[in-house]
Amino acid sequence: MEEKDTCDVICVHEDEVNDVKSKMLEDEFLFEVSDNFKVFGDSTRLKIMYALSQRDLCVCDLAAVLDMSQSAISHQLRVLRSKNLVKFRKEGKMAYYYLADEHVVSMIELCVEHTKERY
């Protein structure tokens, strides 16, 4: 007897579905991947990262460059820090942020290229 627990979908091509199912990556892993993409999927964060790819900047300079409040920038920097995309060093009372590694730069460049090409 075949299970048909949740869904009411009728047309399921068993073989193809099972084939693809067996090839799928772990749910958890794909969630992680999409979660990584998500960080780049906000224009504020992307602008921050792009700005930092030009040079290290303190928080208030970032706010000036993006013309946004210090608080908004700070909150987003927190997100970027939590994903290890940016780091910072303290200089006196200021915090200079910079991109964590080349990965980030290449990631941005890649999607910039893709966007240019496709649209």
Added chain:
Amino acid sequence: MEEKDTCDVICVHEDEVNDVKSKMLEDEFLFEVSDNFKVFGDSTRLKIMYALSQRDLCVCDLAAVLDMSQSAISHQLRVLRSKNLVKFRKEGKMAYYYLADEHVVSMIELCVEHTKERY
């Protein structure tokens, strides 16, 4: 006289800020870039694309593979279509979806790799 319209930020290093500002890409363009990333930033859409990278699938098979409702899948396919990431062909009453181009595959593979490496 220098403008200080919106923000109340004091510490702005004029030169550095202007330097970076001049190097920034168009707001509109960066918004578009982040908008592209955003599509990959949802696990349902990512799973759909990953499944389609294995083979073309009709909507109900996709629903079965992801164990989600036909409606949810259909809505997300619409998003993917609107971004030209997937296409489809009609076969009778069924719609077989497939990835629009190699770009999409390489994009997914890249981020899968990044994720594996970084975390």
Added chain:
DNA sequence: AACTTATATGATCAAATATTCATATGGAAG
């Protein structure tokens, strides 16, 4: 033509997330 099936879609609801506001923290300068 009436009925079933596969897909699409509008409306609604719920959850996630970005920004603002108020305030806290901690270094620098007086």
Added chain:
DNA sequence: CTTCCATATGAATATTTGATCATATAAGTT
């Protein structure tokens, strides 16, 4: 040690967005 400034952060608000539900469309079947 008090004040000022750069940054961080919690709470509240606003906006976005994903899933569901109900329904529409359109192709195949009887």
